[in-house]
Amino acid sequence: MPVFDLVVVGCGGGPNESNLSSYLLKAHNALWSDGALALEAGSGYGAISRILADSPTLFAPCDPRSPAEVLSWVRSFVITHGHLDHINGLVLSAGSLRGPPRQVFAAQQTLKDIETVFSDRLWPNLGTWDKEDKTAALLYSPLQLDSTYRPVAAHVSVRALPLNHGHMRCTNAPYDSTAFFVRHDPSAREFLFFGDVQPDRLSREPRTCAVWAAAAPKLPHTLDTIFIECSYPLGRPDAHLYGHLSPTHLAQELAALAREVVAVRRSPAGSPAKKPRLHSTASVPALNGELRDALTGVRVFIIHCKEDLTGEFERPMHTVIAGQVQKLVDDLRLGATIVAAEQGMHISKCQ
Template structure:
């Protein structure tokens, strides 16, 4: 059974006009109660104005459990007590505001559409199971053409795995669409001239969610699977964030695919089998948005800790792969802002300097402990022992490290797979925390040093809320009360 771990309380701080996101599930398996599922809205809209689902691995059941255990105040704006002149007892009037069943039911009445990155069941199981039974209007199911065709052909159309209760947009009026309306989204061009910022690549969500549009890009997820990433844009402000489905690292070195390239963790893609870089165009576009102050956060998988053999990644990222890809993004940012190159810091042969106040909003520098030969160093995110809480002698504060080219970017780490029984988390509360510490500080025994790009890694946890500007939220259940930390989405 999944355990909802207590987490820090952190202040969600951002500018208005971006996005609010709730993590219904973020695991990479094998726990079916915590699978990829996120609920999203524009910051300047109410939840009652319409909700967009990003993935649908977990759903109604997971949300009901969150309401009934550690997160009773999720979506609190939907459950404000009604003003009524009725003489009925208050407990009857406000039953919907106290029952976890009714709360979850109410949230899903406002769900208008799903964006699905690929057709694997850990990303769409709740969508299938709940199709035709959840309250509210018929929902749109959006994704790349190949993703929707896989779902229709393997799940709905035969009428054997599940009743055939979905239909395509603009299909015959006689079609049964009680379970949803399929609408394919065109893949964006990989041409990155002018930063790839072509408005025609951004497609309207519609379905009552007119303040959002999406740019869909293909990803490599093993030899035989198609996956996607979504650049989600707030139409009025043009601010965005980036959401990844399952993904593997680009091939290094680049070159023609070998005959055995599909026998292990291949970097080829179902849409184009050549071993060309699928992520490089994504990072090029991300760098364009980041340097123009329009993107502050991305959600990306890191399924495995450092040290896992490449032949057992199965189309996913490990710590080494994600660190490599973040370095590629940093290089793309430096290309766009050569003025960042100074004499103060060298990152893989690229010199960077502390950005000026006009480059990008800055954040409070992180205080880091010294590294050790552990799989990751213990940090402030872990509970201090009595000995470490009262040092015998004061030590001088280290000088702040120069900021890297990605200072101000937050990478929210998702899809961490549960470790086998007996796996030593070295004091971390979840596998996601363990992986994030490795991403930050490296693993000395494996020759992986600390991250020097300036990016901030954050472990997603079921029940997290990202984006609210003015309320102090419980992140994952209240690990250490009183600790505040700013996050920004969009």
């Protein structure tokens, strides 16, 4: 049985502002008009307008008369980090929201970053930290980065873990992003959603390995769907990844997940490995077949592919990149199915 419905409002990595990271989610047995969760909010009104024109029945049995009606269903937001391509729609729509404040769930630092936009200079101050303030459009709701699942919508909870997303240009200080385990509470089924993320192999303090260690015991029965970025195609030099993944690095990350899965299945009670194996992605070539089919039954949706601005590729970038990742994953015999996320896609069997 499907437990979630997810609509891809936007899944590009820029610079096309009409297709930026933005996903609407609800429990499968509820109506969209009963309340939706916005997972990221890069594109908004304009993208919804376009996908409604292409697929008028996308939100069936609800029959929205306008993009504004779809936006009115959003009761809360979950944001991975404060970069504009993940919050643009949230900012632009905030002044039009009616009714009680919408909760914006994110790590404390991400909320502080978002607050700088609502400064009354760049944009009116429409947010509040005060739960008693009913006049604001948005209520900043910090998520702790730990092992606890916290409710973010009807029947939906998230667990947030920190990710590395490169460095800030001026200070060279690390810039953080977030991964979310998104759980359908009644069934306890989950999917895993990554914000922008750099390869662990290029990180001074690898963090994605902890996400894989937390995910491994759940695969594939409790968790069979992963959304993860792959911003660039093959051949992008490491020095020009700017805190993002390329197909080679994503395949290595998935091999690291496969290694965790094998370790869990080998452990006596199927218990999670005590500690994630840091830097484990370094030894990918030494597979010896032990990782074979470790990720069978797992779907990996490729998101956040950057546009091809040079006209080098004949096909859209997300299909080029997904094909490259599938080939590498097949070479490693991991067994995972790689899918290019598409704007307007309705994913109904999202465990």
